[in-house]
Structures are given as structure tokens and as C-alpha cells.
Amino acid sequence: MDEQFAVEMQDIVKTFPGIVACDDISLQIRKGEIHALLGENGAGKSTLMSVLFGMYQPESGTIKVHGKPVHITGPRDATALGIGMVHQHFKLVECFSVVRNIILGSESMKNGILDLKTARKRIMELSDRYGLAVDPDAIVSDITVGMQQRVEILKTLYRESDILIFDEPTAVLTPQEIEELITIIKGLAAEGKSIVFISHKLDEISKVADRVTILRRGKKVATLNVAETTKEEMSELMVGRKVSFTVDKGEQQLGETVLDVKNLVMRSRTSQKNIVDDISFSVRRGEIVCIAGIDGNGQSETIYGLTGIMPIQSGTITLNGKDITKADVRTRNLSGISHIPEDRHKYGLILDYSLKENLILKNYFKPSVQRYAFINWDKAETYSEELIEKYDIRTTLGAKTSARSMSGGNQQKAIIAREIEENSDLLIAVQPTRGLDVGAIEFVHKQLVAQRDAGKAVLMMSLELDEVMDVSDRVLVMFEGKIVADIDPKKTTIQQMGLYMAGVKKEEQHA
Amino acid sequence: MLKRKRSLNTDSLAALSASVLAAIVGLLLALVILLICDAKNAWPGFLTLITGGIREGGIKAIGDILYQAMPIMMCGAGLAFAFKANVFNIGGGGQFLMGSFVAIYTAIKWEFLPGVLRWIVPLIVAALSGALWALIPGLLKAYRNVNVIISTIMMNYLARYLVNSLIKASIYNVTTGQSKSIPAAAKMPTLGLDKLFPGSSANIGIFITIAVCIIIHIILNKTTFGYELKACGLNAAACKYAGIREKRTIVVSIMISGALVALGGALLYLSGSGRNIRVYDTQPTEGFTGISIAILANNSPLGVILSSLFISFLTIGGQYIQSYGFVKEIVNIVTSSVIYLSAFTLLLRVFFDSAARKRQAKLSHTESEKGVTT
Numbered sequence: 105m106d107e108q109f110a111v112e113m114q115d116i117v118k119t120f121p122g123i124v125a126c127d128d129i130s131l132q133i134r135k136g137e138i139h140a141l142l143g144e145n146g147a148g149k150s151t152l153m154s155v156l157f158g159m160y161q162p163e164s165g166t167i168k169v170h171g172k173p174v175h176i177t178g179p180r181d182a183t184a185l186g187i188g189m190v191h192q193h194f195k196l197v198e199c200f201s202v203v204r205n206i207i208l209g210s211e212s213m214k215n216g217i218l219d220l221k222t223a224r225k226r227i228m229e230l231s232d233r234y235g236l237a238v239d240p241d242a243i244v245s246d247i248t249v250g251m252q253q254r255v256e257i258l259k260t261l262y263r264e265s266d267i268l269i270f271d272e273p274t275a276v277l278t279p280q281e282i283e284e285l286i287t288i289i290k291g292l293a294a295e296g297k298s299i300v301f302i303s304h305k306l307d308e309i310s311k312v313a314d315r316v317t318i319l320r321r322g323k324k325v326a327t328l329n330v331a332e333t334t335k336e337e338m339s340e341l342m343v344g345r346k347v348s349f350t351v352d353k354g355e356q357q358l359g360e361t362v363l364d365v366k367n368l369v370m371r372s373r374t375s376q377k378n379i380v381d382d383i384s385f386s387v388r389r390g391e392i393v394c395i396a397g398i399d400g401n402g403q404s405e406t407i408y409g410l411t412g413i414m415p416i417q418s419g420t421i422t423l424n425g426k427d428i429t430k431a432d433v434r435t436r437n438l439s440g441i442s443h444i445p446e447d448r449h450k451y452g453l454i455l456d457y458s459l460k461e462n463l464i465l466k467n468y469f470k471p472s473v474q475r476y477a478f479i480n481w482d483k484a485e486t487y488s489e490e491l492i493e494k495y496d497i498r499t500t501l502g503a504k505t506s507a508r509s510m511s512g513g514n515q516q517k518a519i520i521a522r523e524i525e526e527n528s529d530l531l532i533a534v535q536p537t538r539g540l541d542v543g544a545i546e547f548v549h550k551q552l553v554a555q556r557d558a559g560k561a562v563l564m565m566s567l568e569l570d571e572v573m574d575v576s577d578r579v580l581v582m583f584e585g586k587i588v589a590d591i592d593p594k595k596t597t598i599q600q601m602g603l604y605m606a607g608v609k610k611e612e613q614h615a
Numbered sequence: 616m617l618k619r620k621r622s623l624n625t626d627s628l629a630a631l632s633a634s635v636l637a638a639i640v641g642l643l644l645a646l647v648i649l650l651i652c653d654a655k656n657a658w659p660g661f662l663t664l665i666t667g668g669i670r671e672g673g674i675k676a677i678g679d680i681l682y683q684a685m686p687i688m689m690c691g692a693g694l695a696f697a698f699k700a701n702v703f704n705i706g707g708g709g710q711f712l713m714g715s716f717v718a719i720y721t722a723i724k725w726e727f728l729p730g731v732l733r734w735i736v737p738l739i740v741a742a743l744s745g746a747l748w749a750l751i752p753g754l755l756k757a758y759r760n761v762n763v764i765i766s767t768i769m770m771n772y773l774a775r776y777l778v779n780s781l782i783k784a785s786i787y788n789v790t791t792g793q794s795k796s797i798p799a800a801a802k803m804p805t806l807g808l809d810k811l812f813p814g815s816s817a818n819i820g821i822f823i824t825i826a827v828c829i830i831i832h833i834i835l836n837k838t839t840f841g842y843e844l845k846a847c848g849l850n851a852a853a854c855k856y857a858g859i860r861e862k863r864t865i866v867v868s869i870m871i872s873g874a875l876v877a878l879g880g881a882l883l884y885l886s887g888s889g890r891n892i893r894v895y896d897t898q899p900t901e902g903f904t905g906i907s908i909a910i911l912a913n914n915s916p917l918g919v920i921l922s923s924l925f926i927s928f929l930t931i932g933g934q935y936i937q938s939y940g941f942v943k944e945i946v947n948i949v950t951s952s953v954i955y956l957s958a959f960t961l962l963l964r965v966f967f968d969s970a971a972r973k974r975q976a977k978l979s980h981t982e983s984e985k986g987v988t989t
């Protein structure tokens with residue numbers, strides 16, 4: 105009764121300085137199944153898959169592919185064995201066309217000349233067969249994130265991979281794109297491909313996966329049939345305690361206005377179009393206001409305009425009664441803005457700095473850690489250790505862990521800790537829970553509500569509709585640069601929200 | 616606390632071993648070149664090279680090593696400072712020349728200064744001139760986003776021809792075709808180093824330079840300004856987000872860099888060793904050697920002390936190889952290949968390291984930003 109698995113990983117151990125990232129993990133992937141990998145931030149999911157893809161060499165353990173013991177020393181070996189990986193941070197050459205990106209590294213030649221024609225034909229065949237719509241001649245920098253991901257998938261299919269690893273593929277996608285991806289993945293499995301799917305979103309896992317393996321702190325906890333389990337069971341196994349999916353909010357105590365935006369207009373650098381088109385709104389103490397909308401309708405730009413990262417065209421921004429329209433970023437921060445940025449690697453962290461250095465990014469010049477222009481590194485260290493403790497940031501070497509080596513979710517927690525500790529009157533939180541596990545999401549939501557209850561103003565931006573509905577007190581829906589609705593989530597359904605977001609429905613007083 | 620110190624040490628140990636390895640590769644190439652030129656004398660020649668000529672020159676050679684190290688150490692420290700901010704200052708040549716000219720000019724013309732001010736003031740004015748000279752590419756970068764590499768190279772040519780005409784107009788010695796020599800009163804004190812190392816030109820300048828390296832080290836690692844500067848070098852977007860004035864940081868870092876390089880030029884000519892600025896078309900080599908020194912030191916100011924001493928050691932050793940019948944040109948090829956190859960090897964290593972690290976990071980931390988696509 106020897107079932108042949110596509111992949112068998114047996115007793116894998118992989119350590120990094122200070123931590124056992126994979127502690128004796130065994131994992132079996134059946135042929136043609138979609139196998140989800142679930143676990144807290146830093147549980148070792150990415151590491152385990154990097155071992156399978158040959159990026160890391162395990163200290164011990166064996167790997168079998170299609171029943172044969174193999175030794176994978178690098179991604180080239182993995183590719184040769186039919187293993188493909190879709191990284192969430194895409195690895196595409198921006199200035200190349202889609203076709204050239206796909207064949208890069210496995211170009212076929214005809215009389216010593218690159219044979220683009222045949223390659224293009226094959227790619228189109230693959231694209232039709234799996235429903236991966238791409239424009240083969242488009243330049244990568246011009247296409248959407250969703251299409252870039254499809255290019256990455258085609259890349260693995262072009263190399264005839266039959267074992268596909270997706271590391272948090274949905275974290276960067278819009279809800280619409282996620283639906284498309286799920287259909288694609290199911291199609292791939294139906295064709296007999298074996299799939300590993302890493303995600304923090306339990307709904308997605310329930311929808312797409314056949315089995316799920318749960319990791320906790322480097323150890324395997326269980327492998328379950330998705331059909332026979334529940335969201336609650338999965339999250340409890342993963343975090344080791346019950347997780348609440350609803351956000352507990354007390355009665356709202358509205359205070360005076362903190363942020364007041366009037367007639368804000370922003371233009372893109374390349375076109376004369378208004379990306380943010382004459383919007384006005386305000387946020388008061390004691391409320392969580394959420395900017396919602398389909399990605400690309402001016403939400404991100406609005407935030408960059410408020411925080412001073414992008415210049416604005418016209419309008420006024422007032423914070424606590426003070427006009428900060430022309431103020432620089434530092435002045436805005438000091439006047440009371442904290443900002444959890446959308447793009448954590450670009451803005452939120454200096455990856456080559458240690459965690460400690462990153463945690464003082466907003467207050468290294470304040471008397472708490474600075475004296476006579478010198479930084480007191482001992483104080484910075486103590487402060488960091490407090491934050492690590494309070495916000496449960498999992499590190500390998502404590503305050504001196506390099507930010508780059510931390511798992512994605514823990515990087516996010518570090519930013520959240522830094523910004524909330526600033527104790528500003530206005531907390532701007534953009535996609536605050538992107539990439540976080542359910543336990544951490546619960547924690548962040550609690551923190552946001554705590555800020556609100558402490559009489560702070562919270563301005564959130566999120567693409568997750570559930571989060572928008574659960575956490576916020578008021579939702580501003582943006583469509584094509586305008587605020588088309590200002591709604592109370594308690595009195596609105598997700599369906600109605602969807603209509604506003606699609607621009608089908610408009611509220612009169614805002615038109 | 617103890618733990619923190621230890622990890623710091625292992626970090627710098629790794630960097631140091633990389634530099635040492637790079638230097639060894641460079642030396643091996645030197646041996647190969649010597650073998651090709653004259654196999655018989657290659658080995659003794661090589662021994663002389665790697666003993667810094669101390670076997671032949673004795674105590675004088677040690678003084679010469681210190682003297683030679685002084686200007687390039689100062690240049691290396693200045694350039695490393697800019698490199699930390701990711702400002703690739705290739706304008707060392709021009710800044711060095713400006714500093715040299717201004718130092719000689721003030722040393723000759725400002726006779727009214729009393730006592731030690733005769734050399735201290737020229738040093739300060741020279742540093743200021745270097746800062747101003749570097750201000751131009753700094754402003755161009757910060758406010759017009761002009762590539763620093765290109766603008767500083769252009770500034771090198773401007774400096775060369777400007778200094779040539781300024782020398783001709785003011786402090787030209789027609790018979791030698793060089794600038795005039797500085798008066799004895801403006802010479803920097805030797806602090807007894809001339810007695811310790813008879814025959815050499817070693818002077819107070821080496822102490823000033825080492826002190827500057829230590830100060831730069833402290834600025835970079837202990838102060839808020841150093842924190843900002845390195846942050847800008849590592850991630851300019853995050854600096855903007857954090858409210859660090861990156862434009863100001865860029866301008867200040869290249870100004871300090873230019874000031875130090877110019878100071879290097881001033882120290883060289885105020886040593887009064889008989890060297891003067893020649894009026895011709897090429898750039899002073901110190902600006903480029905400084906780049907190698909900074910790279911070899913992995914941009915660490917304390918490392919610059921070691922790497923500049925090493926390169927000076929080779930240069931002096933090289934001078935003594937001539938006694939084995941190697942012509943001067945060969946000697947120059949040998950020493951410069953060691954210098955540049957070691958720097959180059961290290962650069963490659965740094966490059967490979969960061970490429971590997973990026974690759975790993977991309978894999979292990981997949982969830983990241985969206986919208987980085989443009």
C-alpha cells in the first residue's frame with residue numbers, strides 16, 4: 105500500500121543563527137493535489153519551500169521527488185526535477201517583453217539565433233490551455249501585478265514543471281485577481297500538477313486546497329483534509345489558542361476633528377490626469393475611518409499626499425487645526441502623524457539596518473535616545489527589547505537581528521510597533537495586516553481599536569473588504585480619484601459596497 | 616551587552632578577512648608580473664615588495680611609508696564617507712588639486728599669519744575649498760538629480776585647468792614649470808619624526824589623518840547624522856518616509872568628503888618635502904588611489920587606516936625593487952596592479968555577496984511590496 109507522492113520531504117531540519125527554522129518537518133504532497141501550507145509568521149513556511157527549491161541546504165533530512173531520492177543543490181536542480189516556484193516578489197526583467205521574460209534562462213536557439221517565434225507559439229498554447237491571459241508582447245513594467253504573476257506561472261510551466269510552489273501568491277492581489285488565480289490554480293491541479301499553496305487567508309485555503317499542513321514555530325503540527333476541518337480548528341492548531349474573527353469594539357466616543365482635508369487634488373507625474381480629484385473629508389478623535397476601493401483609484405496617492413511623500417497639486421490639509429499643507433514630512437510626523445506604509449520594503453524598513461536601528465527610525469533624534477547629537481545605543485536597545493516583547497516580534501537574535509533576515513510578517517509587526525508607539529494623534533495604517541497570520545491580525549485590529557478608544561484618530565486603507573467592514577466606523581469609497589460614498593459599515597452590505605467601488609452607484613451629496 | 620560587542624567583532628572580522636584575501640590575490644598577480652619580466656630577479660624583488668623595502672631602506676623606509684600613507688589615507692577616509700551615503704564621489708582628483716593649490720597659495724601669500732597659524736590656516740582654508748568644490752556636484756545631485764559620477768568627473772577636468780591657470784597667474788615658478796615651494800615658516804612640524812626616521816618626510820600630518828579617521832568613525836557610528844547618512848545610502852525612499860532630509864544629507868556628505876580629500880592634498884604639499892604642483896594635464900593619482908583604499912577598507916574609516924598603510928607599504932617597497940634591475944614603469948605596473956586588483960577583488964566579493972543575499976531575501980521573505988513595478 106505504497107502511495108507514490110509527487111514530493112516527500114522527510115525529517116527536514118534547517119537552522120539559522122539563533123533559530124531552528126524547520127525542526128524535523130515531514131511533508132508529503134500527493135500527485136495532483138493542492139496542498140496548503142499554513143503557519144504563523146516566522147513558522148518556517150518560506151524556509152521549508154526554499155529548501156525544496158534548492159535555495160537552502162537542510163542540515164538533515166531527505167527529499168524524494170516522484171519516489172526517487174534526490175539531492176537538490178540549487179534552483180537549477182529543482183527546475184530539472186520539474187519543481188517551479190512563484191515568488192511573491194516577482195523576478196521579472198522590467199524592460200523585457202513577456203515572451204522574453206518567460207524564456208529567459210531556457211532560450212531555444214535556431215542556427216545560433218534566438219528562436220522567438222517557436223517560443224511565442226508555445227507560450228500562447230500554454231496560456232490558452234491554462235487560462236493564463238497574458239499579452240506576450242507587452243513590456244513587463246506596463247502590465248498589472250496580476251498579469252505579472254501569470255507571467256511567473258507561465259515561466260514555471262514553460263520549464264515543464266509539474267510541482268508548483270506558490271509563496272503567498274494572493275497577498276499582493278486585489279480580490280478580483282484572487283478569484284482568477286484560484287480558478288487558474290484549480291485548473292492546473294486538474295491537469296495533474298501538484299501544488300503547494302502558502303497563505304494566511306483561511307477562506308482561500310478552504311476554497312482552494314485539498315489538504316493543509318500546519319506549522320508552528322518550525323514544527324509540523326498536523327496535516328488535515330480541508331473538507332473535514334474548520335477555520336476555527338485550523339487557526340487554533342496554528343496559533344495554539346482560540347482566535348477571534350470578530351473585532352470587539354466598544355461604544356464610540358467621537359471627539360474633535362484631527363485631520364481635515366479640503367479639495368485635495370493630486371496629479372500623476374506622467375499624465376495630466378487627476379489621480380486624486382478634488383476630495384474633502386475629515387477624521388475625528390475616536391473613530392476609525394477607512395478608505396476603500398478597488399486598487400488604483402487614488403487611495404495610495406491620497407495617503408502619500410497626506411504624509412508628504414508625494415507633492416499635491418492643490419487643496420489644504422489641516423491637522424489639529426494647524427495647516428500642514430506645505431509642511432515637510434518630518435514636521436508632519438512631529439505634528440502628530442504616524443504612518444504604517446503600504447510598501448514595507450520600500451518605505452517601512454531599511455533592510456540592511458538591524459531591527460533596533462529600524463525601531464528608532466522615527467525617534468532617533470528625540471531625547472529618549474539622543475543626547476548632544478549622539479545616539480545612545482544602550483537606550484535604543486532597551487527600547488527595542490520592550491517593543492519586541494510587547495508586540496511579540498519574533499526574531500532570531502533579538503534587537504540586533506537584521507531586518508532583512510526576519511520573516512515578512514514579523515517585519516510588518518516591527519513597523520506597526522514603531523508607529524503605534526509614536527503615540528500620534530493620527531495613525532495612518534495602510535494595509536496594516538498584509539502578510540500577517542490570523543493571530544497577528546487579531547492583535548493588530550485590537551491595537552487599532554485601542555488607539556481609537558484612547559481618543560486617537562485612525563485613518564486606514566485596506567483592500568480586504570472583511571477588514572474594512574469589521575474594523576472601521578466609517579468607510580469612504582474611492583472611485584476614479586473621487587470619494588463616491590461615505591458610509592456606515594453597520595448599515596451597509598458587502599454587496600452594496602461592491603457597487604460603490606465599481607462606480608455603479610454614487611451617493612448624491614458627494615457627487 | 617557582551618553579546619552585542621562580540622557580534623560586532625565577528626562582523627568586522629569577516630570584512631577584514633575578505634580584505635586580506637583580496638590583498639593576497641593582488642600580491643600573487645604582482646609576483647606573476649615580476650616572473651614574466653625577469654624570472655631570475657623576480658623572487659628577491661617580490662620579497663622586497665612585501666617587506667616594504669624595510670630590508671633595504673631600514674628605518675627611513677618606515678618614515679616614508681607613514682609619509683606616503685598620509686594623503687591617500689585622508690582621501691580614502693573622505694571617499695569612504697561619501698560612499699557610505701551612496702554618493703559615488705569620483706571627484707577626488709579635482710578636490711585634491713583644489714586643496715593643494717589653496718594650501719600652497721595661502722602658505723606663500725598669507726605671510727601676515729603668526730606662528731603655527733602659518734600652516735594651520737592653510738589646512739583649514741584648503742578643506743573649505745574642497746567642500747565648496749564638492750558642493751557643486753552635491754547641489755546638482757540633490758536638486759537636479761545629476762549623476763554624481765559624471766558631474767564629479769567633469770569637475771575633475773575643471774579643477775585641473777582652473778588650477779593650472781591660477782598657478783600660472785599667481786605662484787608659478789617659470790624655471791621648474793611648477794608651483795613655487797612653500798616657505799619654511801609654513802611647513803608642518805615634524806614632532807620629532809624626522810629624528811625617529813632620519814631622511815624621511817614624516818610629520819604631524821599622519822597623526823592628524825589618523826585622528827580624522829577616528830572622528831569619522833565616531834560620526835558614522837555614534838551620531839544621529841551618521842545614522843541618517845547611512846540610512847540614505849541604504850534606502851533613500853525610507854529616509855523620505857521617515858522625514859530625514861535626504862537632499863541635505865547628500866549635500867553635506869559630499870561636502871565633508873570633498874573637504875577631507877582637499878585636506879589630503881594640503882597635507883602633502885605643506886609637508887615641505889620639495890614636491891610642488893606640476894602644471895600639466897593629468898589628474899593627481901591620489902583621488903583614484905583613495906577609491907581603492909576605501910573599497911579595500913569596505914568603506915570603514917578605521918579600515919582605511921590599515922588599507923592606506925598597506926598600499927603605502929607596497930609603494931615604498933616597489934621603489935626599492937628598482938635595485939633589482941626592474942625599470943620604473945614595471946614597478947609602477949606591479950604596485951598599481953596590486954592596488955587595483957585587491958580593490959577589484961573585494962568589489963566583486965561585495966557584489967556577489969549582495970547578489971546572493973538579495974536572492975535569498977527574495978525567497979525567504981516573499982510577501983512584500985506591490986507597486987514596485989515601475
Ligand SMILES: Nc1ncnc2c1ncn2[C@@H]1O[C@H](COP(=O)(O)OP(=O)(O)OP(=O)(O)O)[C@@H](O)[C@H]1O
Binds near residue numbers: 500513
Ligand atoms: N536568511 C535568513 N537568515 C536568518 N534567519 C532567517 C533567514 N530566513 C529566515 N530566517 C528565520 O527563520 C524563521 C522562519 O522564517 P520564514 O521566512 O520561513 O517564515 P514564514 O513561515 O515564511 O513566515 P511569514 O508568514 O512571516 O512569511 C524566522 O524566524 C526567520 O527570522
Ligand SMILES: [Mg+2]
Binds near residue numbers: 511982
Ligand atoms: Mg514567508
